[in-house]
Amino acid sequence: MWAPLFLSLLVTLNYGHSAKILGVFPLSARSHYILGSSLMKALANRGHDVTVVSPFSEKHPPKNGTYRDIILTGFAEEHDKKIKQLNMFGKRKMHPTIMVPLMSHFMVAMAEDTLNHTNVQKLIHSDETFDVVIVEEFMNQAHKAFATHFKSHLIVLSTMGANVWVNDLVGNPTPLAYVPDFILGYFNLMTFCERVINTIHYTVKQIVDHAYVRPKQDQLIKKYFPNGPNVEDVMYNVSLVLVNSHQSTNFPVPYVPQMVDIGGYHVQPPKKLPKDLQEYLDNAKNGVIYFSLGSNMKSYLMPEEKRQAIINAFAKLKEDVLWKWEEDELPGKPTNVRIAKWLPQQDILAHPNVKLFITHAGLLSTIETIYHGMPVLAIPIGGDQTLNAEQIASQGFGLALSFHDLNEELLSEKINQLLGSSTYRDNAKVRSQIFHDRLMSPIDTAMYWIEYVIRHGGTRHLRVAALDLPWYQYFLLDVIAVLGIAGAVILYLTCKIAKKVCRVCSRQKKQKLKRQ
Known part of the structure; x- marks a missing residue:
């Protein structure tokens, strides 16, 4: 118990002065902001001078250090409009490989919208200086030029597990035989056909990246940064990659020394619940099932037949159901269901009366359920959620049910299976023990390595030779x-x-x- 505290104190004493740190987290998804702000608030609490570029303002800034928001005004509002227009529930599933060019185009546009924003241009043309720039990786190579522009050390935050986007930055290998692309949703032990698709998908990604994304990002750097450097020089100037991953939450994969696991760093110790919610959970004689599809997936947008199937399945349960529902009313709401537009998820999962978490299997929700040792019914809808659901099922602490296959009978069957067997809860507790069994907490690990970069003036001594080899030499x-x-x-x-x-x-x- 005392070891992490002692190490943290030792690091602070050794470090000895405040650093100026810029964080660039441009994605308008609330879950991505949670990860970025959790990291930056922790740095501020250690006495650093922190500046955060994001679409959101921090409602509870830290009391220590300095925390300043540079808000990408209009981004969050535009994102909410797109979420409603897109409505992932009603979309036919498109193969991820076909989505690669579309997603690449979208992310190039996002990168330019960020750099072109008035508040960001003021920052770029100011006389400010920074010791470190931390950039969230999401096909936004141009944003890494902030580090070059401010003559800072560059740290990249991957809000998901290791993937080809960050692997290339530090020369980390991507063995296609057992490392599937996160968006394909494959298990690490792939069939022959899956390995073929994984190889094709990887190849398409590389072609699109080199032929379209990098040239476009290079143009953005030249356009928005004075004396903008080449995109290749910017990309391969990374001192550290912080990966939101851990062996308790993700399949084991190779790591070079410049990559560090900090999965679960955003999770906070349980706080006291609001009085009405505390009484509701305390008084649930048969226990509570918690149902949430995250911050991006709006439950009220789901097709009526799916919503009715869920309502019918919940109505048959003796347990109470707490449902994150974004509207004032839920048509046909059963008496055992309580709705709320927002719920303190981490604190709810910590309550002993919560028996099951029904989730979309977003990475943050997956990590939080592992932290609290809670069995899961994963209903993936898009992105990396299919892969997360696959891992949940393979590790034995939950079951997966595709949203497109969801009906009343299947949902009831899965819920009853999870509630009727102690195996899932036992496996969840084992997985939680693995999560907590660390020399240092994930947030202390992140703090140590960020300050390590500052103390040593970068991590050139950790850089693998792969980054200096031509591609034909790398592949022999x-x-x-x-x-x-x-x-x-x-x-x-x-x-x-x-x-x-x-x-x-x-x-x-x-x-x-x-x-x-």
């Missing part, structure tokens, strides 16, 4: 070519010699027969 194509040519020459000479020997032997045999 020159070695394979030479060995292939050498092998072919040896085989050719061997065949020639063998033929010559055979002719000599045949001639000698004929001469011998003639003498007889």
